Amino acid sequence: MDAVVGRHWPAGLTRIPYWLYTDPDVLALEQKRIFEGPVWNFLCLETELPTVGDYRTTFVGNMPVVVARAEDAELCAFENRCAHRGALICLDDSGTAKDFQCVYHSWRYDLRGNLRSIAFARGVNGKGGMPADFDMSCHGPRKLRVTTFCGMVFGTLSDDAPEFTAWLGPEIVGRVRRVLGNRRLEIIGRFTQALPNNWKLYFENVRDTYHASLLHLFFATFRITRLSSGGGVLVSETGEHHASATLAPPQGKDSSYEGLRSDKASFRLADPSLLGMHDEFHDDIQLQILSIFPTFVLQQVHNALAVRQIVPRGVDATDLNWTYLGFADDTPELRAHRLKQNNLVGPAGYVSMEDGAVGGFVQRGIAAASEELSVIEMGGAGAETQETRATEASVRGFWKAYRAHMAL
Amino acid sequence: MNAETLFRLASLNTDYANCIDADRLEEWPGLFLEQCLYKITTADNHRRGYAAGLVYADSRAMLTDRVAALREANIYERQSYRHIVGMPALRGGGDITAETPFLVVRTMRDGRMDLFAAGVYLDRVREDGGSLRFAERIVVCDSSRIDTLLAIPL
Ligand code: FES
Ligand SMILES: [Fe+2]
Numbered sequence: 001m002d003a004v005v006g007r008h009w010p011a012g013l014t015r016i017p018y019w020l021y022t023d024p025d026v027l028a029l030e031q032k033r034i035f036e037g038p039v040w041n042f043l044c045l046e047t048e049l050p051t052v053g054d055y056r057t058t059f060v061g062n063m064p065v066v067v068a069r070a071e072d073a074e075l076c077a078f079e080n081r082c083a084h085r086g087a088l089i090c091l092d093d094s095g096t097a098k099d100f101q102c103v104y105h106s107w108r109y110d111l112r113g114n115l116r117s118i119a120f121a122r123g124v125n126g127k128g129g130m131p132a133d134f135d136m137s138c139h140g141p142r143k144l145r146v147t148t149f150c151g152m153v154f155g156t157l158s159d160d161a162p163e164f165t166a167w168l169g170p171e172i173v174g175r176v177r178r179v180l181g182n183r184r185l186e187i188i189g190r191f192t193q194a195l196p197n198n199w200k201l202y203f204e205n206v207r208d209t210y211h212a213s214l215l216h217l218f219f220a221t222f223r224i225t226r227l228s229s230g231g232g233v234l235v236s237e238t239g240e241h242h243a244s245a246t247l248a249p250p251q252g253k254d255s256s257y258e259g260l261r262s263d264k265a266s267f268r269l270a271d272p273s274l275l276g277m278h279d280e281f282h283d284d285i286q287l288q289i290l291s292i293f294p295t296f297v298l299q300q301v302h303n304a305l306a307v308r309q310i311v312p313r314g315v316d317a318t319d320l321n322w323t324y325l326g327f328a329d330d331t332p333e334l335r336a337h338r339l340k341q342n343n344l345v346g347p348a349g350y351v352s353m354e355d356g357a358v359g360g361f362v363q364r365g366i367a368a369a370s371e372e373l374s375v376i377e378m379g380g381a382g383a384e385t386q387e388t389r390a391t392e393a394s395v396r397g398f399w400k401a402y403r404a405h406m407a408l
Numbered sequence: 409m410n411a412e413t414l415f416r417l418a419s420l421n422t423d424y425a426n427c428i429d430a431d432r433l434e435e436w437p438g439l440f441l442e443q444c445l446y447k448i449t450t451a452d453n454h455r456r457g458y459a460a461g462l463v464y465a466d467s468r469a470m471l472t473d474r475v476a477a478l479r480e481a482n483i484y485e486r487q488s489y490r491h492i493v494g495m496p497a498l499r500g501g502g503d504i505t506a507e508t509p510f511l512v513v514r515t516m517r518d519g520r521m522d523l524f525a526a527g528v529y530l531d532r533v534r535e536d537g538g539s540l541r542f543a544e545r546i547v548v549c550d551s552s553r554i555d556t557l558l559a560i561p562l
């Protein structure tokens with residue numbers, strides 16, 4: 001019954017045993033059942049591969065992956081592992097190529113990851129070489145099915161993954177379109193944050209609407225809190241995806257100063273120009289954090305936009321790949337504003353820096369507690385959409401999806 | 409002239425490193441002009457022409473805000489830096505421009521020490537009321553991978 005030997009997990013979504021964050025067997029099982037399972041993993045952005053031959057390397061869980069634009073302009077993805085002895089096929093982060101040649105013994109692959117030639121296949125001077133019946137078409141790295149949506153590229157290793165937008169559901173699709181719409185993306189920065197914790201601690205943090213006003217004191221300290229702000233959290237049917245939103249104060253007018261309270265003891269920003277919001281989405285949502293199971297985050301904090309990819313590096317190490325975004329049709333003023341607002345996010349972000357550290361606090365705190373349980377009961381025991389952010393519904397949604405995928 | 413400029417630049421860098429390493433962060437914004445650009449980026453972003461930074465401030469007031477946030481708002485574990493700053497290589501131009509290599513060792517409260525960052529400062533420096541101040545300091549880190557978080561400025 002318990003797939004992880006000797007481990008027990010009480011039924012339900014409100015108790016999470018800490019061995020899930022520390023046991024290497026769990027990570028190995030996650031690779032098989034989640035990352036290589038019936039999900040769509042974020043791979044990269046279409047704008048990174050504009051022309052035939054462009055490629056980029058990425059990850060699906062801990063599996064190294066190559067994404068390339070093949071001759072017919074189709075995007076292809078395959079495991080970055082040579083079919084011969086397993087070396088990386090592609091050593092660079094990105095570039096343009098006609099084909100890929102493994103450096104170890106020069107086996108050569110086309111842009112789709114098909115094995116095309118083997119060095120000295122017929123031997124030398126009639127001696128050595130591969131067996132005459134060796135069939136190159138039976139050998140090659142594993143291939144992914146690829147789909148694109150709003151300029152993003154996702155891939156799956158499973159034949160059972162549902163059609164992508166059906167998998168997201170109409171509400172999440174709407175929330176992605178709301179931000180990325182039919183606009184041409186432009187990358188404006190790319191950074192990696194090395195987190196000292198299990199990947200799930202970060203994904204939970206992203207979906208944890210409860211901590212935001214408690215851990216992150218930047219807005220409160222500078223009296224930028226909007227006490228009247230509404231919002232809520234949307235959790236998809238299966239629990240896999242979520243979108244949380246913070247709304248503008250009533251009246252819908254946005255000014256950075258309106259929320260300010262006169263309080264002698266409080267601090268004020270000497271340069272408030274990083275606040276405020278250019279109305280580019282034409283609605284009341286000032287802040288939207290959206291996650292797609294298992295490792296993707298789309299962030300809109302006012303006009304600071306980014307996608308984040310979570311890459312597990314071990315039970316207690318995770319890479320968080322940030323790609324800061326703008327749009328090709330940004331006015332110079334809007335672009336300048338995005339550059340300032342990026343101060344809120346990323347490894348040095350007034351808000352996000354704390355999320356980079358807090359997972360490590362948990363990972364260290366639970367060092368001797370693998371059989372103990374964490375408590376997730378804010379807002380009840382369910383994982384349904386709620387009209388408040390004072391809930392852990394979305395975190396429970398993650399565990400609902402996790403249990404289903406892991407069969408745990 | 410060049411020797412004097414070099415000496416003044418080196419002592420500006422010494423002040424800069426000292427403000428940060430000795431936790432006198434409140435003095436750090438004063439080393440910049442009121443209108444300035446301070447940006448922390450990485451070699452890869454710089455090469456690709458990506459404009460965003462990890463930290464991006466286009467006024468001295470924004471630097472003051474950074475310090476105030478670190479002091480009053482942000483939660484991060486106690487840590488300190490030790491800057492080792494190399495000799496500036498002077499570049500031509502109207503303002504004084506220089507490229508200066510640096511290393512930063514980070515020491516955490518539990519004693520763990522890491523080589524936290526290495527890179528170059530790309531500087532534009534100007535005379536301002538008898539002192540040299542930064543009109544622009546672009547911190548270009550060699551690596552795009554930041555361990556845990558970047559709280560204290562580089
Ligand atoms: S491992 Fe790639 S050719 Fe031998
Ligand atoms: Fe957070």
